[in-house]
Amino acid sequence: MRIVIAGGKNEADYIIKTFKKRGNKIIVINDDEETAKFLSRENKVDVYVGDMTKKYVYEDIDASDFDLFIALSENDTDNYVACLFAKELFSIGRCICTVINPKNVELFRSLGINYTISSTYLLSQAIKQETGLDDLVKTMTMENDRIVLSEITILDTYQIANKTIVESKFPHYGNISCIYRNPEVIIPFGSTLILPNDKLLIVSSPENQKKLIEFVKKEKDEDHE
Amino acid sequence: MSIICVVLLDYKDGVIIIILMINKSIEPRIKRQRATFVFGCSHLGASIANLLNEKDEDVIIIDQDIFAFNKLPESFGGLKHVGDILDLNFLESVEIQSAKRVIIVTDDDNVNLLSSHICYYIFHIQNVYVRLFDLNKGELLTESKIKAFYPFTLSRDNLISLMEEED
Numbered sequence: 530m531r532i533v534i535a536g537g538k539n540e541a542d543y544i545i546k547t548f549k550k551r552g553n554k555i556i557v558i559n560d561d562e563e564t565a566k567f568l569s570r571e572n573k574v575d576v577y578v579g580d581m582t583k584k585y586v587y588e589d590i591d592a593s594d595f596d597l598f599i600a601l602s603e604n605d606t607d608n609y610v611a612c613l614f615a616k617e618l619f620s621i622g623r624c625i626c627t628v629i630n631p632k633n634v635e636l637f638r639s640l641g642i643n644y645t646i647s648s649t650y651l652l653s654q655a656i657k658q659e660t661g662l663d664d665l666v667k668t669m670t671m672e673n674d675r676i677v678l679s680e681i682t683i684l685d686t687y688q689i690a691n692k693t694i695v696e697s698k699f700p701h702y703g704n705i706s707c708i709y710r711n712p713e714v715i716i717p718f719g720s721t722l723i724l725p726n727d728k729l730l731i732v733s734s735p736e737n738q739k740k741l742i743e744f745v746k747k748e749k750d751e752d753h754e
Numbered sequence: 755m756s757i758i759c760v761v762l763l764d765y766k767d768g769v770i771i772i773i774l775m776i777n778k779s780i781e782p783r784i785k786r787q788r789a790t791f792v793f794g795c796s797h798l799g800a801s802i803a804n805l806l807n808e809k810d811e812d813v814i815i816i817d818q819d820i821f822a823f824n825k826l827p828e829s830f831g832g833l834k835h836v837g838d839i840l841d842l843n844f845l846e847s848v849e850i851q852s853a854k855r856v857i858i859v860t861d862d863d864n865v866n867l868l869s870s871h872i873c874y875y876i877f878h879i880q881n882v883y884v885r886l887f888d889l890n891k892g893e894l895l896t897e898s899k900i901k902a903f904y905p906f907t908l909s910r911d912n913l914i915s916l917m918e919e920e921d
Binding site (some may be wrong): 580583584585604606607609610613614617618632638639640 | 759840841842862863864865866868872875876888890891893894897
């Protein structure tokens, strides 16, 4: 893979080292001459000294030949403009924009920079997933948070325990994609029995996650009422 | 709120007249609906805001630096707001979505470009004008109806026309 890494110092150094090991072709853009010398000396890569928000920089490095662009500068606006150049004018397939201000993650994504990431944003998402739900539920998200995968451990007090999926009347807005019953992994059908201590992996949209968890965790006693 | 009280005494007839004037707000009466927003109170921004205001347009000018408003004349009747034009919450608080037009003239091309995209794509404002020093950045606006103007071409064209007047 051919990769352009624009801006950043220590972050750039780390990413160059990670990708270089895998035999990728890397070119670096940096507007600071000292940083450029440091990155070139440390990693033996080509470094272009220039402003990543100028079109001629991309023409000089022949950017249209590259597959991945990563903007790492400390200025969110500069990263946005650099990604636009790479994406719109030089058709680089995948552009990753890092931002300092977590609010810019949603903003840049809605403006078409699909791979916008912020360490603070990622941290807050991780905390939300760990603390928002109790210990028996773990979640992960995919496709820019539009798909949620929830892992729920079944207790024998739950009303769906010891029932088949059909009998449990599992809601249509969620899908049990997999059941982990140590040491087995079961791809379930309607007739599959849900047992206590099973771990259900349920795919849903984020809007329906809470309703689904409430359904699964409904206690047997409530059911009789 | 300010209250002005005028007391007139007529001793001959024993009449006392009291006039109370209550002014609820000293803020200029600007309609935010259909107002022109100017982003950046540079010399150009201040001049455009004042010119439009003199033509009886409702004008709202925004800058991050309160001292930038010193460039406006005292007679300026528009609204002045201190804030970040890249902050969506701030823009919503000044009701940007009901703007008639937005003119973006901060000194940073990249800020201007991002700001124009926010106004056009997020708040769906159809009349967005943006100053860009770098002609190439205008190529990033071709998918939209955002209108860019360039000091580079204006200066060049002005010089050419001045040279045409040579004897």
